[in-house]
Amino acid sequence: xxxxxxxxxxxxxxxxxxxxxxxxxxxxxxxxxxxxxxxxxxxxxxxxxxxxxxxxxxxxxxxxxxxxxxxxxxxxxxxxxxxxxxxxxxxxxxxxxxxxxxxxxxxxxxxxxxxxxxxxxxxxxxxxxxxxxxxxxxxxxxxxxxxxxxxxxxxxxxxxxxxxxxxxxxxxxxxxxxxxxxxxxxxxxxxxxxxxxxxxxxxxxxxxxxxxxxxxxxxxxxxxxxxxxxxx
Amino acid sequence: xxxxxxxxxxxxxxxxxxxxxxxxxxxxxxxxxxxxxxxxxxxxxxxxxxxxxxxxxxxxxxxxxxxxxxxxxxxxxxxxxxxxxxxxxxxxxxxxxxxxxxxxxxxxxxxxxxxxxxxxxxxxxxxxxxxxxxxxxxxxxxxxxxxxxxxxxxxxxxxxxxxxxxxxxxxxxxxxxxxxxxxxxxxxxxxxxxxxxxxxxxxxxxxxxxxxxxxxxxxxxxxxxxxxxxxxxxxxxxxxxxxxxxxxxxxxxxxxxxxxxxxxxxxxxxxxxxxxxxxxxxxxxxxxxxxxxxxxxxxxxxxxxxxxxxxxxxxxxxxxxxxxxxxxxxxxxxxxxxxxxxxxxxxxxxxxxxxxxxxxxxxxxxxxxxxxxxxxxxxxxxxxxxxxxxxxxxxxxxxxxxxxxxxxxxxxxxxxxxxxxxxxxxxxxxxxxxxxxxxxxxxxxxxxxxxxxxx
Numbered sequence: 001x002x003x004x005x006x007x008x009x010x011x012x013x014x015x016x017x018x019x020x021x022x023x024x025x026x027x028x029x030x031x032x033x034x035x036x037x038x039x040x041x042x043x044x045x046x047x048x049x050x051x052x053x054x055x056x057x058x059x060x061x062x063x064x065x066x067x068x069x070x071x072x073x074x075x076x077x078x079x080x081x082x083x084x085x086x087x088x089x090x091x092x093x094x095x096x097x098x099x100x101x102x103x104x105x106x107x108x109x110x111x112x113x114x115x116x117x118x119x120x121x122x123x124x125x126x127x128x129x130x131x132x133x134x135x136x137x138x139x140x141x142x143x144x145x146x147x148x149x150x151x152x153x154x155x156x157x158x159x160x161x162x163x164x165x166x167x168x169x170x171x172x173x174x175x176x177x178x179x180x181x182x183x184x185x186x187x188x189x190x191x192x193x194x195x196x197x198x199x200x201x202x203x204x205x206x207x208x209x210x211x212x213x214x215x216x217x218x219x220x221x222x223x224x225x226x227x228x229x230x231x232x
Numbered sequence: 233x234x235x236x237x238x239x240x241x242x243x244x245x246x247x248x249x250x251x252x253x254x255x256x257x258x259x260x261x262x263x264x265x266x267x268x269x270x271x272x273x274x275x276x277x278x279x280x281x282x283x284x285x286x287x288x289x290x291x292x293x294x295x296x297x298x299x300x301x302x303x304x305x306x307x308x309x310x311x312x313x314x315x316x317x318x319x320x321x322x323x324x325x326x327x328x329x330x331x332x333x334x335x336x337x338x339x340x341x342x343x344x345x346x347x348x349x350x351x352x353x354x355x356x357x358x359x360x361x362x363x364x365x366x367x368x369x370x371x372x373x374x375x376x377x378x379x380x381x382x383x384x385x386x387x388x389x390x391x392x393x394x395x396x397x398x399x400x401x402x403x404x405x406x407x408x409x410x411x412x413x414x415x416x417x418x419x420x421x422x423x424x425x426x427x428x429x430x431x432x433x434x435x436x437x438x439x440x441x442x443x444x445x446x447x448x449x450x451x452x453x454x455x456x457x458x459x460x461x462x463x464x465x466x467x468x469x470x471x472x473x474x475x476x477x478x479x480x481x482x483x484x485x486x487x488x489x490x491x492x493x494x495x496x497x498x499x500x501x502x503x504x505x506x507x508x509x510x511x512x513x514x515x516x517x518x519x520x521x522x523x524x525x526x527x528x529x530x531x532x533x534x535x536x537x538x539x540x541x542x543x544x545x546x547x548x549x550x551x552x553x554x555x556x557x558x559x560x561x562x563x564x565x566x567x568x569x570x571x572x573x574x575x576x577x578x579x580x581x582x583x584x585x586x587x588x589x590x591x592x593x594x595x596x597x598x599x600x601x602x603x604x605x606x607x608x609x610x611x612x613x614x615x616x617x618x619x620x621x622x623x624x625x626x627x628x629x630x631x632x633x634x635x636x637x638x639x640x641x642x643x644x645x646x647x648x649x650x651x652x653x654x655x656x657x658x659x660x661x662x663x664x665x666x667x668x669x670x671x672x673x674x675x676x677x678x679x680x681x682x683x684x685x686x687x
Contacts, residue, residue, distance in 0.1 A: 008641060008642070009477050009478075009480075009481060009646065010645075011478075011481040011485065011505060011508065011509050011646070012477065012480055012481040012484055014505075015481065015484045015485040015488050015489075015502075015505070016484055016488070018488055019484065019487070019488030019491065022488070022491065022492065031642070032641075032642055054641075055638055055641035055642040056638070056642070080473040080474075080476035080477055080480075081473060082476075100476075101476040101477055101479070101480035102476055102479040102480035102482075102483045103480060103483070104483065104487065105483070105484050105487035105488055105491075106487070
């Protein structure tokens with residue numbers, strides 16, 4: 001899950017970034033509106049956490065320009081302005097949710113999950129694909145009710161494919177979602193992750209290669225029908 | 233005392249003084265006047281009696297038209313002191329003493345009489361026995377008619393006094409009622425203005441000029457209070473907003489770090505970070521409080537002669553280590569010969585704000601400084617740096633409360649946006665001018681022009 005965090009207060013931005021990364025998100029940081037808008041226009045994020053008062057370009061302007069450019073990325077507006085008018089203004093400018101400072105980090109996480117979920121048309125954190133069940137909230141995977149041990153990155157790849165079940169995702173697209181701007185990116189690494197995932201799935205009795213299908217020359221696709229899930 | 237009571241008492245006193253004074257004057261002038269009239273009447277009567285008096289051939293005295301003189305009594309004495317003729321004055325005349333002048337006598341009948349006596353010469357006086365000549369006439373009339381007039385007058389006066397007092401009092405009460413009605417309306421209107429509705433004003437239309445003036449004064453007061461209130465409210469609202477970000481930072485840092493077990497180093501880093509944020513938040517609180525003090529600044533200035541060299545040394549001690557840490561060179565150059573008439577605490581506060589700004593926003597390797605010069609009798613302080621400068625269009629706005637310039641915001645440095653508001657307020661309280669300029673050679677310089685010390 002890749003998230004853009006636009007916040008000008010360095011201390012807040014850093015600790016938020018750290019917290020999100022530790023939760024398995026890959027996080028890009030921008031300290032002003034212009035940089036934020038640039039990143040948001042270039043990269044297809046799963047969600048954007050946007051502060052309202054920013055240098056150069058304020059949060060609302062960034063939001064309006066994004067929406068005007070046709071970007072539908074879910075945006076969580078973060079601000080010290082908590083009055084009703086302010087919240088209404090923020091939501092009307094195209095925000096999907098609004099969080100008033102100071103907030104609990106756990107609430108920010110919950111709202112982010114909800115945003116991503118809604119963006120993928122999911123009503124709950126539980127993603128059921130036949131014998132495989134993913135819990136986006138608890139960030140865990142289960143097979144036949146038994147927990148499946150995965151690293152944060154492996155889980156991210158699996159979640160991404162599961163949320164887009166039936167669609168073929170290119171290696172670049174997957175890498176984009178898994179790594180932030182600062183990381184060394186190599187789309188071959190994705191093959192390694194897929195390989196490990198397949199092995200772990202097969203170890204608990206799932207047909208790894210059929211579930212995570214290789215589309216030659218294109219990328220990977222998750223097909224839930226092979227494990228008793230609905231065909232998307 | 234209520235307005236109504238005061239008015240009633242005032243009118244009552246006026247009526248009392250006026251009617252009483254008039255009555256007293258009339259009384260005191262009526263008595264001699266009435267007496268004079270009476271005396272004149274007595275004289276006339278005496279004349280008439282004399283005119284109608286005749287001496288018969290027998291030597292008897294006779295009065296023609298006797299009934300003519302009913303309302304006066306008289307007695308005619310001959311030279312031997314015997315009564316030759318008389319009527320109605322028996323119980324009075326023996327007490328008579330002074331001839332030729334009217335006098336008031338208490339008769340043996342217990343009544344008061346006005347009596348007048350003189351020599352007379354009746355017609356055919358020669359027929360009278362010479363030993364009986366000359367004849368003397370005493371006329372008298374009861375003084376009662378005058379007393380009656382006087383007491384009737386007194387009664388009238390008393391009645392009119394009472395009536396005057398009553399009517400005057402009632403009139404005054406009505407006038408007070410009528411004239412205080414707009415005051416009461418005004419009072420109700422003023423009373424209806426609460427802390428929550430301080431933006432309301434009193435309607436001055438239809439008010440008497442005096443009351444309109446009062447209402448105008450009250451409105452002026454409300455205007456000033458409202459302004460101060462709004463300023464205070466804006467300060468509180470801004471302050472709470474400004475403090476939300478550091479609080480959010482603190483919460484996030486602690487929550488994120490508590491979500492899992494960490495190494496001692498990681499915890500230490502988190503604590504250092506929390507300490508830094510708290511320190512910045514504290515500075516913000518200090519500045520908000522300082523801003524709250526600013527409105528009372530002018531009155532509270534405790535001016536004394538501040539030797540600039542000493543001030544410079546103090547600033548050097550305060551900012552030298554910070555400059556070193558930030559990789560900056562601090563140059564303080566305040567001549568020993570200069571001194572300023574200023575409040576030393578406030579002046580220090582002002583320089584701290586300016587130096588703090590210079591230090592925060594000047595990139596590593598740069599310089600900042602504090603120097604002073606005299607221009608004529610003016611002392612000019614200068615705080616300068618080699619930082620990014622302040623854009624011309626921002627030079628006025630940076631003095632607004634909570635406004636942070638682009639450089640400040642982008643630096644990621646926490647800041648309240650209050651420092652320069654405080655600096656300017658302190659400068660203004662000292663009558664000094666505060667200007668932001670480009671420094672020749674790059675950077676910013678803040679010029680503080682202090683007026684010549686007033687004697």
